[in-house]
Amino acid sequence: MIYKKLFCRLELCIMNSELCILLSALCIILTSCEKNLDFKYHDIEPLTVIEGTLTSDGSKIGITLTTPMDEPMDRNYLTDASVVITDLTDDVEYNLYTDDEGFFTDPTPGIPGHRYRLTVVRDGNEYAMETTMYEATEIVDAEFNWISMPYDKVAVFQVRYLDNPADTGDCYWVKLYRNGEIYSWQEQDDRTASDGVNTFFTMTSRKDTEEEDDDEVLYDGDVMTVMVTPISREMHDYLEALQNDSNGPFLFSGRRVLGYFLASDPVSRSVTFHPDSIPEFK
Numbered sequence: 543m544i545y546k547k548l549f550c551r552l553e554l555c556i557m558n559s560e561l562c563i564l565l566s567a568l569c570i571i572l573t574s575c576e577k578n579l580d581f582k583y584h585d586i587e588p589l590t591v592i593e594g595t596l597t598s599d600g601s602k603i604g605i606t607l608t609t610p611m612d613e614p615m616d617r618n619y620l621t622d623a624s625v626v627i628t629d630l631t632d633d634v635e636y637n638l639y640t641d642d643e644g645f646f647t648d649p650t651p652g653i654p655g656h657r658y659r660l661t662v663v664r665d666g667n668e669y670a671m672e673t674t675m676y677e678a679t680e681i682v683d684a685e686f687n688w689i690s691m692p693y694d695k696v697a698v699f700q701v702r703y704l705d706n707p708a709d710t711g712d713c714y715w716v717k718l719y720r721n722g723e724i725y726s727w728q729e730q731d732d733r734t735a736s737d738g739v740n741t742f743f744t745m746t747s748r749k750d751t752e753e754e755d756d757d758e759v760l761y762d763g764d765v766m767t768v769m770v771t772p773i774s775r776e777m778h779d780y781l782e783a784l785q786n787d788s789n790g791p792f793l794f795s796g797r798r799v800l801g802y803f804l805a806s807d808p809v810s811r812s813v814t815f816h817p818d819s820i821p822e823f824k
Contacts, residue, residue, distance in 0.1 A: 619644030675805035
């Protein structure tokens with residue numbers, strides 16, 4: 543999965559008090575800022591990496607080996623394993639089988655509120671992780687706004703999505719795609735939520751595209767898609783560790799193995815970037 547550090551180019555000399563509030567919020571939530579993401583791991587002896595998802599469309603599990611930070615990503619999926627998902631709520635177990643791409647899959651849909659266990663047996667070792675399937679959230683709106691910085695105007699992408707105010711500690715994985723390719727990602731919790739709505743901000747492209755980095759520049763007609771997925775606190779901490787140049791905590795039982803098992807339905811919203819029609823933040 544393409545690992546891309548989230549950036550925050552906040553600078554001083556902010557003249558507008560409301561803009562100052564917005565940028566303060568940016569700093570708070572950008573503490574850690576269908577196509578796969580390539581996570582690269584620090585130099586260690588090759589370890590098994592299990593990356594699994596369960597949604598209403600079924601399950602998909604990829605098994606690889608760690609790739610050092612300074613080497614090209616190895617996307618060869620390992621198929622010499624036995625993979626089972628157990629619905630602990632209904633006490634039902636089903637086996638997964640490899641598809642043409644090397645993923646272990648099964649079409650059985652996940653059920654929100656149910657508890658699931660993923661078990662992988664490979665090379666004589668058994669790895670297991672349990673998680674609850676989360677209800678999907680709902681994106682309220684997504685839009686661009688220009689903000690004036692000392693060096694240029696910058697397009698801020700803002701996304702608002704529903705968060706249950708009755709619960710505290712809810713966590714989310716927010717991923718941005720530019721024309722279908724991963725642009726950035728961030729883990730987020732509900733500390734910034736207000737009246738049942740959580741807000742995500744990120745600074746994207748400068749108005750002067752000739753001064754912008756190719757990894758960040760947006761052109762007229764580019765489509766920005768945001769995907770929001772509810773996740774567990776353990777998954778949040780795992781992603782936060784990756785953002786902070788760590789291999790992350792070990793979420794699976796058994797011998798050392800990296801990766802995660804995520805049970806949740808993502809929701810998405812797309813916005814086309816038209817710089818001449820973007821309003822300025824006031």
